[in-house]
Amino acid sequence: MDRIPILRMGNLLLVTIQIDLYDRLATNLESDLVQMVSKTQAKGVLIDISALSIVDSFMGRILGNIGSMSKILDAETVVVGMQPAVAITLIELGLELKGVHTALNVEKGMELLRIKIGPDEETDSDEDSPE
Amino acid sequence: MATDIAKLLQRKQKKVLEYWMNNQLMNEGLRQDLMSNDELRNLSNEFLESLLKALTDKNLKETNSDDLEDVREILAGISISRAQQGYSPAETGIYLFSLKDAIISILQAEVKDDYALLFDAMYNINRLMDSLAIISFETFIKGREEVILRQTDEISEISTPVIRVWDGILALPIIGTLDSARTQVVMESLLQQIVDSGSTIAILDISGVAAVDSLVAQHLIKTVAATRLMGAECIISGIRPEIAQTIVHLGIDLTGIITKATLASALKQAYAMLNLTVRKLEKDKTLN
Numbered sequence: 001m002d003r004i005p006i007l008r009m010g011n012l013l014l015v016t017i018q019i020d021l022y023d024r025l026a027t028n029l030e031s032d033l034v035q036m037v038s039k040t041q042a043k044g045v046l047i048d049i050s051a052l053s054i055v056d057s058f059m060g061r062i063l064g065n066i067g068s069m070s071k072i073l074d075a076e077t078v079v080v081g082m083q084p085a086v087a088i089t090l091i092e093l094g095l096e097l098k099g100v101h102t103a104l105n106v107e108k109g110m111e112l113l114r115i116k117i118g119p120d121e122e123t124d125s126d127e128d129s130p131e
Numbered sequence: 132m133a134t135d136i137a138k139l140l141q142r143k144q145k146k147v148l149e150y151w152m153n154n155q156l157m158n159e160g161l162r163q164d165l166m167s168n169d170e171l172r173n174l175s176n177e178f179l180e181s182l183l184k185a186l187t188d189k190n191l192k193e194t195n196s197d198d199l200e201d202v203r204e205i206l207a208g209i210s211i212s213r214a215q216q217g218y219s220p221a222e223t224g225i226y227l228f229s230l231k232d233a234i235i236s237i238l239q240a241e242v243k244d245d246y247a248l249l250f251d252a253m254y255n256i257n258r259l260m261d262s263l264a265i266i267s268f269e270t271f272i273k274g275r276e277e278v279i280l281r282q283t284d285e286i287s288e289i290s291t292p293v294i295r296v297w298d299g300i301l302a303l304p305i306i307g308t309l310d311s312a313r314t315q316v317v318m319e320s321l322l323q324q325i326v327d328s329g330s331t332i333a334i335l336d337i338s339g340v341a342a343v344d345s346l347v348a349q350h351l352i353k354t355v356a357a358t359r360l361m362g363a364e365c366i367i368s369g370i371r372p373e374i375a376q377t378i379v380h381l382g383i384d385l386t387g388i389i390t391k392a393t394l395a396s397a398l399k400q401a402y403a404m405l406n407l408t409v410r411k412l413e414k415d416k417t418l419n
Contacts, residue, residue: 079360079362080362082360082361082362083326084318084319084322084323084325084326084357084361086360087322087357087358087360087361088315088318088319088322088357090357090360091353091356091357091360092353096356096359096360097360101362102359102360102361102362103362104325104326104329104330104331104361104362104363105329105362108329108331108362109362112362
């Protein structure tokens with residue numbers, strides 16, 4: 001079965017969606033990602049959807065869910081690279097993706113994540129260093 | 132039938148044209164600024180010729196017969212071009228009705244003694260000309276609507292420019308009324324520009340918007356939400372006091388949206404968000 005690869009980079013998880021998601025794939029991604037966040041104690045999740053041209057309400061809800069679930073597990077979620085058409089569709093559907101942050105591209109998304117989780121990381125390393 | 136009306140008119144074509152032109156030229160509302168008399172004569176002659184050529188006693192009674200298709204087409208062409216040239220509907224109507232007058236006076240002169248035939252002919256001519264007048268009006272209005280539609284498109288095209296005011300800052304001055312169709316154009320061009328220029332801040336300036344009702348406000352909120360989804364921040368500026376009043380009276384919730392009174396203060400806010408400062412250069416006094 002198809003799976004969307006989840007890459008780990010330090011305390012971040014990277015997901016780039018390169019194919020159009022069907023519902024099953026999206027639910028799999030949701031559960032895989034939550035498992036990964038908990039397993040790796042990741043502090044941030046970056047989801048790149050620049051290759052997605054169609055996002056339906058289900059997909060929008062999954063993205064929102066991922067954001068809320070990660071938040072519970074103490075990780076920030078950033079969705080990057082949304083196409084204008086996709087943004088308009090989501091707004092028309094009434095989905096504002098409240099739980100997730102958005103950024104224009106991967107570079108800006110990484111920057112945003114660094115700002116969001118930066119202080120925690122420092123306190124963590126501060127606590128770690130005396131030990 | 133003793134006399135063939137269509138044949139009779141065909142024989143008298145020259146005279147009909149003469150009468151028609153006289154009728155038109157006598158009219159005070161003749162627009163010589165839009166069309167010269169020679170042009171008018173040529174056009175009238177062309178139309179009359181095609182009408183009389185297609186006319187038979189049979190289709191004189193059936194006003195929507197196929198034989199008259201060519202005549203209708205020519206008439207439609209005349210009406211549309213008149214609409215585009217700026218003739219008023221009444222002037223186009225008079226153009227056609229003066230032909231009716233001309234034909235009727237010819238008939239009166241020619242069929243003097245046979246009242247039954249004259250009545251019959253007049254009745255049919257009346258019906259024919261009325262049906263032609265309806266076609267003329269319909270195409271005239273269609274022509275006008277095309278002009279209006281084109282202008283509407285042009286206005287919405289030129290009135291939503293997206294300006295790059297600084298690296299990473301876009302401004303979008305909106306002038307006129309925001310309706311659903313225009314909001315769509317605004318949203319699409321703004322989002323596309325955000326992608327193209329990699330901007331993170333968009334300023335929506337609505338100082339040119341005359342009135343904001345709940346629908347317009349909803350459109351604005353949608354645009355702001357869509358920009359956020361793209362990963363950019365949206366500032367609304369140029370809100371006039373009256374508009375602020377209506378927004379509050381309508382109970383529209385703009386919390387969570389950055390609003391500024393002027394484009395200048397929005398720009399200032401954008402600089403602050405990008406950690407930029409603008410500062411006046413001190414002139415080096417030692418050089419003077």
